[in-house]
Amino acid sequence: MVRTTAVDKNGLKKGAWNQEEDDKLRAYIRAYGHGNWRELPKFAGLSRCGKSCRLRWVNYLRPGVKHGNFSKEEDDLIIQLHQELGNKWSTIATNLPGRTDNEIKNHWHTHLKRRGKQSQASNVQAKEQSSETPESLISPCKKLEAADVANNTPSLPIILESFPLSKESSDHSSLSAGVSFVAEDSLTLMGIFEESGEDFWTQPFVGDNTYDQDDYTSSFALYYDYNLDFFDQVLQELPDN
DNA sequence: AAAAACATCAACCGCCGGGTC
DNA sequence: AGACCCGGCGGTTGATGTTTT
Secondary structure: OOOOEEEOOOOEEOOOOOOHHHHHHHHHHHHOOOOOOHHHHHHOOOOHHHHHHHHHHOOOOOOOOOOOOOOHHHEEEHHHHHHHHHOOHHHHHHHOOOOOOHHHHHHOOOOOHHHHHHHHHHHHHHHOOOOOOOHHOOOOOHHHHHHHHOOOOOOOOOOOOOOOOOOOOOOOOHHHHHOOOOHHHHHHHHHHHHHHHHOOOOOOOOHHOOHHHHOOOOHHHHHHHHHHHHHHHHHHHHHOO
């Protein structure tokens, strides 16, 4: 499900990213931050436009991005927020830790659209029958947290579903999406963030510009380092097929 | 088994708003 | 004031996987 690579009239590549490009982009941002997206590909040695680099980073390479397996709570939250906000995917995404606007948008169109319509119809009915406090006044994140507590499934970035089975896997998208760590480790890291006084998951991506060398000791960078090291370690341990 | 239809989702495109000169 | 640049957003496309006929 990946676009084949092509080259446009400016000699810039389009289409699917490969592992080498992902590595270059990740390494560059790790070292220097993204700064100016338009200039970034030139300095990073990538034949891509800045927009493409930004998109790849934001949606797949950025630490903490979750992929696949939307929980029922997440589905419900998306439907509710869509009823309140409409197609404000980026705003909706800020209420779903680790999810990107693009993925939420895709998920909506492929899975939730019909459900959303049904839900909207039933909500209108319910509002007419009830004068209780509207659920929309309750913080969506609070509701997600409550659901997590009820299910004993914290909405932390415990991302195991798309881990690569082989180094030789051709699906580099899922490979990079698998930048992950085990649940126990994620909880440890959350402790680091709590201690740092930053609400990382409710302000999910403020760290994007924290990769400049001056600020490299930030907790975000620590988290990022951990991810990369863990990922490298997993790659090393994978058997060659 | 093959073809057609449908589903999925990564990536592209065009537009908009904010900032700068 | 307005032209330009840039980042970000939402809509859409299209390649590929899956299911149905």
